Amino acid sequence: MVLGVGSLLLTSVLALVVWNLASGYMLRQREQSAVRQAEVDVRLVDESLRAASDGLEELLTGLTAGPDTTILLFRPGQVLTSGRQVDPAVLPPKLLQLARDGVPAGQRLVVGGIPVYAVTLPIAHAEGVYVEMAPMVQLDRTFRFLSAVLVTGTVVSGLLGVALGSWASRRALRPLTALTDAASRIAGGDLRARLPEQTDPDLTPLATTFNTTADALEQRVLRDARFAGDVSHELRSPLTTMVNAAEVLRRRRGEIPGTAGRALDLLTSEVDRFARMVVDLLEITRADQQGDDSAPESIDLVALVTNVLAARPRGPVPLAADRPAPHVLGDRRRLDRVVNNLLDNAEHHAGGAVRVAVLRRGGWARLEVDDEGPGVPAGLRTRIFERFNRGERAGSRGAATGSGLGLALVAQHVQRHGGTVRVEERPGGGARFVVEIPEAAS
Structure with missing residues (x-):
């Protein structure tokens, strides 16, 4: 991003410099050309007036260089026009006054939607003013084209800078990304994560x-x-x-x-x-030790939970299940232990489970175990899955306090299946333990 912004700023400065130099030069050349042409034409008009020639109007018509050129001759009580017809009132009074005072002048104007350069020259012999409006249409088109090219070049340069900077930053940060990913995997329990061999001698x-x-x-x-x-x-x-x-x-x-x-x-x-x-x-x-991994099998999660509930000594717990039942790939023994530990936790610490659900949620199999206890405080919802952490019962003894390993086992087994476990607030009070495991491809 910084490279893109830098490239955009640099290109913008260069574009402004090019625009100012090119437009200023072409504009001065066009104005000088219009002034020189007007000076030549006014001498011819002055000579015709000195000779009192009857062909003045034909001369003015012949002096027009194109359909967009306008010539105005101001004489006492008379205004002669040749070329493109315009209202003499569009000329700034100060511009005419300068010519009447004997001072040649010029000014850029837009007359009838056409940009022109108006040159006013005095005619001392006839006490008149000669005005020639040279069209600047072609120069205006050149300016538009030049500005479009410079703006397009600036934008393209900025985009290329952003793309190049993004590519370069990704390439430069790729080793750091790999290091972060490997460190995150190790922190998550995957002790086999390693960095690939590097070809860069510095890395x-x-x-x-x-x-x-x-x-x-x-x-x-x-x-x-x-x-x-x-x-x-x-x-x-x-x-x-x-x-x-x-x-x-x-x-x-x-x-x-x-x-x-x-x-x-x-x-x-x-x-x-x-x-x-x-x-x-x-x-x-x-x-x-990761030495007891067996080949994963497709497991009907509803059937597994039903069997666990049927084998428990306490009364039946309501089971809500989606149909068709979600299937997961994994170890049946581990998943059986997950369900049993969650039910044991509810029985020992929260008055027992009041609802168990097996649902399908966007490619994930979701197991919910609700209890009727006081719930789990927000500050303990992560810590209770740590080993030997018994939450608010830490330090107490007795058969009902547990070992502090049951929920840690749940988290470990769920992680081995590529899933997550968390505890939420149950609607109506109590806690809801949620296990989510990727569904097996059908």
């Missing part, structure tokens, strides 16, 4: 450094994920023992009164929460 070190950093980051994340997965896997055996022991104690809760009973309740609830956390952590580490 090669940047691409090499970025790719090396991305490799190190990917390896670090994978090592951490493997470590978390190994730890979670090792915890499953003792955790299974703890869960079974807690279940035995829970069945005999009536035999343990007082403080010991309350301690037992706290212990069993924490064991249950610990068990869910380990399961969720194993799921997340498997997703982080």
